[in-house]
Amino acid sequence: MTVTRSIGFTDIDFDRNGKQVGFVSFPSSVHDDAWGVIRVPLTVIRNGATPTVILQGGNHGDEYEGPIVLGEIVRGLRPEAVSGRLIVVPAVNLPAVEASRRVSPLDDLNFNRTFPGDPLGSTTQQISHYVSSVLFPLADAFIDLHSGGSSLSIIPSAVLEPCADPALDARNRAAVEAFQAPFKVQIANFGDPRTSTSTAVRAGLITVGTEMAGTGTVTPEAVRICRRGVANVLRHLGVIEGAVERGEGTPGFHTIAGTASYVMASESGIFEPYHELGAPVDKGTPAGRIHFLENPGREPTELVFGAGGVVYGKRHPGRVRPGNCCMVVASPLED
Amino acid sequence: MTVTRSIGFTDIDFDRNGKQVGFVSFPSSVHDDAWGVIRVPLTVIRNGATPTVILQGGNHGDEYEGPIVLGEIVRGLRPEAVSGRLIVVPAVNLPAVEASRRVSPLDDLNFNRTFPGDPLGSTTQQISHYVSSVLFPLADAFIDLHSGGSSLSIIPSAVLEPCADPALDARNRAAVEAFQAPFKVQIANFGDPRTSTSTAVRAGLITVGTEMAGTGTVTPEAVRICRRGVANVLRHLGVIEGAVERGEGTPGFHTIAGTASYVMASESGIFEPYHELGAPVDKGTPAGRIHFLENPGREPTELVFGAGGVVYGKRHPGRVRPGNCCMVVASPLED
Amino acid sequence: MTVTRSIGFTDIDFDRNGKQVGFVSFPSSVHDDAWGVIRVPLTVIRNGATPTVILQGGNHGDEYEGPIVLGEIVRGLRPEAVSGRLIVVPAVNLPAVEASRRVSPLDDLNFNRTFPGDPLGSTTQQISHYVSSVLFPLADAFIDLHSGGSSLSIIPSAVLEPCADPALDARNRAAVEAFQAPFKVQIANFGDPRTSTSTAVRAGLITVGTEMAGTGTVTPEAVRICRRGVANVLRHLGVIEGAVERGEGTPGFHTIAGTASYVMASESGIFEPYHELGAPVDKGTPAGRIHFLENPGREPTELVFGAGGVVYGKRHPGRVRPGNCCMVVASPLED
Amino acid sequence: MTVTRSIGFTDIDFDRNGKQVGFVSFPSSVHDDAWGVIRVPLTVIRNGATPTVILQGGNHGDEYEGPIVLGEIVRGLRPEAVSGRLIVVPAVNLPAVEASRRVSPLDDLNFNRTFPGDPLGSTTQQISHYVSSVLFPLADAFIDLHSGGSSLSIIPSAVLEPCADPALDARNRAAVEAFQAPFKVQIANFGDPRTSTSTAVRAGLITVGTEMAGTGTVTPEAVRICRRGVANVLRHLGVIEGAVERGEGTPGFHTIAGTASYVMASESGIFEPYHELGAPVDKGTPAGRIHFLENPGREPTELVFGAGGVVYGKRHPGRVRPGNCCMVVASPLED
Amino acid sequence: MTVTRSIGFTDIDFDRNGKQVGFVSFPSSVHDDAWGVIRVPLTVIRNGATPTVILQGGNHGDEYEGPIVLGEIVRGLRPEAVSGRLIVVPAVNLPAVEASRRVSPLDDLNFNRTFPGDPLGSTTQQISHYVSSVLFPLADAFIDLHSGGSSLSIIPSAVLEPCADPALDARNRAAVEAFQAPFKVQIANFGDPRTSTSTAVRAGLITVGTEMAGTGTVTPEAVRICRRGVANVLRHLGVIEGAVERGEGTPGFHTIAGTASYVMASESGIFEPYHELGAPVDKGTPAGRIHFLENPGREPTELVFGAGGVVYGKRHPGRVRPGNCCMVVASPLED
Amino acid sequence: MTVTRSIGFTDIDFDRNGKQVGFVSFPSSVHDDAWGVIRVPLTVIRNGATPTVILQGGNHGDEYEGPIVLGEIVRGLRPEAVSGRLIVVPAVNLPAVEASRRVSPLDDLNFNRTFPGDPLGSTTQQISHYVSSVLFPLADAFIDLHSGGSSLSIIPSAVLEPCADPALDARNRAAVEAFQAPFKVQIANFGDPRTSTSTAVRAGLITVGTEMAGTGTVTPEAVRICRRGVANVLRHLGVIEGAVERGEGTPGFHTIAGTASYVMASESGIFEPYHELGAPVDKGTPAGRIHFLENPGREPTELVFGAGGVVYGKRHPGRVRPGNCCMVVASPLED
């Protein structure tokens, strides 16, 4: 027997004007709650149906600026101030958000590697299926708010998803530009088709991603950038009034060019970076070194940049294991 | 039958000139290693016995600048460049360092709350007993290198332990001053007598503590400050040659005045700070707020400063529970 | 290469008369047992092939009345007393039963959400595949014995699975009636097709479910009700002799009408119910309240019934998290 | 260096009239909170100093009626309605209460086996030291509210601590009587001197314990009994006005006479009790049996009462291991 | 959107002559490493393309002789000494090898039950997909080096995979013979199609498996047998020069004939075997007994051989649970 | 209030002739069993009081030959066959035995590092206190049966505890000799006074220890050696009739001379030993090497013997961390 309809249920009516603050619930039958649900916060602020914009936060549970800014919108934005419809999901991977973990503690899945999801899969797969099968068809645009998460420190940036359709790509670039982040970068996630933004692009939605500062913390500066950026994209899309508010930023688009752009740890130890975010670096020069604290007589091992550019991200936790991403370099995006 | 002698054993001869890089081993009989040991790195660099300075890192296992800088000394400092004796313990709480945890995974103890230790206690207690009963009697001065650790971001600072003896206090202040950190602060740890620095002061040692940037990461800047500071104190004590190298810093000593200087979380949620480190703040003004991401319709709860001063530390992980330290305020130390 | 045959193996011959007490074994290659098996208890008591009735217990590993009563049958029922064939699986989700957990500790799966199973899936999926592909085709009727489990306290009841075929539905109702439980209820599990009873109904088997008292304990009363009920259904089906033994009970069928019948927790805290099982309640009235014990100055939050009826189930553990099922209301089933 | 003063700190002034709702905080330096505290809720409701009564809940973290009723007092009792001083600690073992565990997750200690505590011990020991060294000297009477906890179902009862001083024993009996519980029982905890009530008795305080229904849940009936009982004892002690409200109950005192009063499991399996709470039972008769669900062909093992009396408590979780307490028998207390 | 290409990436060029020691990396986005990879060691030693032989170790992470011997080849074999191409994967299930666990700690999967794998599955499935879709098409022969692992002690043996194609089967037998192990055995793994060797056979590769001594340790003797055997097979295949070096061994092929060849535990306890490896045993005679150490008065339970032959394997850890494989019997393989 | 009496209780009467098979129970109040006990098996076989011999097994929970042989005595030895009194404790650290762990899962303590114990400590300390304060005063001799445990493979041996009293030492040597093990060795455990045998010697008991083969398994040969050895010592002490049965063995006593006799791991990796047990080895020669399987291009690190002698023990699990005991060398004991 095949099931294709989401079993998530909600009291929210997507076709009603006004503000509805509620939840979409997914049945979850576990040891300590046989007949319970996972309640994912869902808010609709509607004043006419077009355009419909989905604002998603909490794709990863340890990235906080997006959920904080979307919570301000949930509590503070009046329907009369809106033209069209906002679907706000500030903590979409709710179990991960409650655990402050990148991945869901329920199934150890990375929500952003589960699209298009599965209506009868584990909870994470059920949520991504709901987003892709119920919300995406309602929408014209999709904003997916990330930060670096516990493991990475990243230049606050608006992120462009690769797009095969030149017309949509142009609209995406304009929306990414409108965010007015300090940095604009295209990220391909090794070409993985299971992310929410790649799925949104394939569904034809105008799509904007972000990376805020990260490291699993909240900073006043990153909240300000995120708050301004979300408002700017909504202004750009005509959902709220007013002109895009300009911010300082590196001109042009960058990209993470390929696997050589990542500096991976080769040993277990403590990584000491030699550079701060934003530093220009050359291929073949040292990126940092790994220390062996349990054996201080052993010489540290140096890591080397496999590509030149600007330091876009760096690992936050001091301890590394082989394969951990220690540094990421961005280079200008060729058109 | 009473045992008072440490059961730690080492091949290192504290009375021999030259450099000896080795370990002190503590028998540890556990499930997967019935007859093994915990090997704590120990190095002696000696050119005459006086003064003897203990350099300790890894008191907490997630604070890396100290162990990194002490590793450079272990590998790079020649005995001929020394006058007196350096006892270097870069990763004193080795099990915690290997786990990158503040506390030891073997007994869940905070090494810095176990002094003077216990020769037949758990491993952490055996190590602190070794430091207090074997190393302290050999020494004239003690430098204990901390960073903020995984949970805190702190202004890089040299730390003064409270001292009842005015003569020793003056020597401690001079040594703390010599470190040339951006900030100088007296920390009393709620008056806890079980820290290594309070025990060192009671043993009559010139004592210097530090707090580097923290957050469980390594930064190039904090490594530079720590490297310069350790060299400066050794110069100040006459162990190595040369003049103290000056650094930029806030003049005078500060202190964490009392329990009102800590802003503690009152709810479970995500803490958004309103201020960066170093900001001047007033008593009674908002320090930040706690968000309830699983329930975005609920208003965040604001936290308020119980004392004025300068923001000396702030919590790093976004998630908080009641009682978590969210902000710490330092105020000028009255003489 | 496609595999569709179960890899479970057994020495039991389903076509032999007499009583065979044994196991069906599923290869399981894990760290501490590379070449072992999971042995699921399986008993056949046969005196002719028709009717064949499957008696299943241990669908969830923390529900004990069914396995206890089926164990009595395994040890005590003589083949001569039987007309037809009993296939008794008292602890079908054996790994969960051994762990006393609702879900299997091997794969964290809820057996009752894995039908029809997968011959090369994880152990839970292999067992459900065996039940649906090997046992169901042998059978005319299926009795699946549940209790409330660790998280729920439920009115002891015989459970009717929804059925699209009116003829089979009538036979199911008669069999459910024959159980003579204190309460009769139709449960749709949010329409989930992956339960054993919904799969049995689709396979055309006469199907009876139960819910005993639950809370992860065993009570003398629930054992008595379950023992009598199983015997009654076997009498009703003609497998054993004698007339159905009448029990006290609420007349007619009830149902859990929809998502509004569940009272879900909205906060983390301790739930205090205002009603006992069986109490009549009205929509919109308070069901109980959630206390914040770590902060006794905070007012508790009241929960409200979304539908009226009779309290059919209530959460057992005091602690709740958002989404936990706190109360369930049953209302009369409309024909 | 010896420390004997508690390091717990609070803003509450025990000598001020009125109601103060706050916390006593214990410094706790752990991996994810280096400079934080454990905040134990503490309320003082004062209208003159005498008598001073300590109301303690949350001794074990999975016993809820006491904390619920004390929370009502914290929020609802006006100082003007009081004669003397109430010190209310509704969740004394706060880490255990937050975890809903009998023992503290911080140090795995049973608070009720740590008295008189240790000012520099682990958190549980610091809290019991605070209660015994700071609160007990302020008080005339002590009420310690327990329920059965996750593992036991118990007849709701007021509990008498054994007392060597006949005068105090008489006052304790009168206070226990005043509680008006369904049952009155003396419990000696195998003579363990480390409980809070035995310590209170040695400190000369009028002492009342309780056991409510337990099983880790909350029932409306147990909340009612506890609410009435606490009010009754306060009336009896003259702290609040009014006459003791009578309740139904078994006359006279019972006791758990000795180790033979406990029925302990002899095997691993599922325990099926043969009796409900309150049933009269004879020595040498069967108490229940242990089933081997993984092997239904094996005969269950019966357990036998080692002493006669009335069934006072029974194990709640179905699964048992050797040594688990399955049944407890109470017999009349000889004077 | 369907993905069929492996997302593993490597700098190694399979078509270049010489020795390349490197890694194939699989993107892995987890909580503590959002943009990292799992680096599986991969070495190519090439001097012409034919024949191509894959040498695989670390299929299970607690089997060490294979990885040790393959490491010697990686470091010590010069390309000039080779005719054709060696693809060496000494630690194919790298996460399991790092954890010294049979199964991967990342997804709890047994690599040898995941073939042909899944390009977008969990890491273990991605690795098996890489082996089957990228490496197998390049190769003529496949050697998969196992030992008994933590749970089994096994006669060191070369293992023949069942093969439906008589011509390939003959080539496999010749290669297995060439290994010159003490024992030669056909193992069918209950006919499971998901092993690497069954997949290799279906892909038409000459396939040799092994089982070394096991028990999760390394023995000098097993390393010698494995080192000689791998060299012998490479000589036999013409990849390296020289004649096969003869070893002592039982003549002819044995097999594990069926489910009766396994002695499974029937109880939880400590298994005492009555026989050593290699002993001839008869069907129906005792294999050993299970002791109940917590209850020494209870008689141990004897286990009986279900088939006769020679003791080929025995369980290593003393503790058993029902279903654990305690003994395995091999009997002569009929042609 | 000071407690010095053990709170363990038992129905066994040490002064009654005959065989009593029972338990000593220690109250243990934990989350899932508030009023339960830990039941340690205890058997007395008595035919007159002198001599009294304590037979202890299960000091470590993963060493099985002792408990197996003592279980045979519990079940099979008739009181009439005894002269004097046997106190048999086959599984003294019962929680560790049930878990098959060296250390107790209840408190993570190594029973053999807790003597003389603590009557109100954790369970392990309560058991050792019972042995030292209740059993030792009743006894003339003490036999403590060990095997190598999960982490070590050891030459089966009778072990001599160092003894300052020459007369007792002579009696101990005679009893150790009587065991007729393949090897006789004095082990000082780094002089630790907290072992059961060192405590027994200080209490004046004739004391014999053993080490059987170990590695966490059971072998027929080790059971035979242990069975014969225990009977031999009982014959030697006159408790049972008959002459000591001679076994093959290395003549004279050996000893583990000092810390140089242990080969400790210096790195994390997989240890490959170069020698089998019993091999003669020279100081300064290689003992084995550590492999880095995740990085096969890295050369293994060799470990070197710090003392010459015979290989007495070797690590069993392949994986090592720095400080793990990889090899132990015994040398002749000088008188």
Ligand SMILES: [Ca+2]
């Ligand atoms: Ca992210």
Ligand SMILES: [Ca+2]
């Ligand atoms: Ca620190």
Ligand SMILES: [Ca+2]
């Ligand atoms: Ca159920």
Ligand SMILES: [Ca+2]
């Ligand atoms: Ca309690």
Ligand SMILES: [Ca+2]
């Ligand atoms: Ca294997």
Ligand SMILES: [Ca+2]
């Ligand atoms: Ca041992």
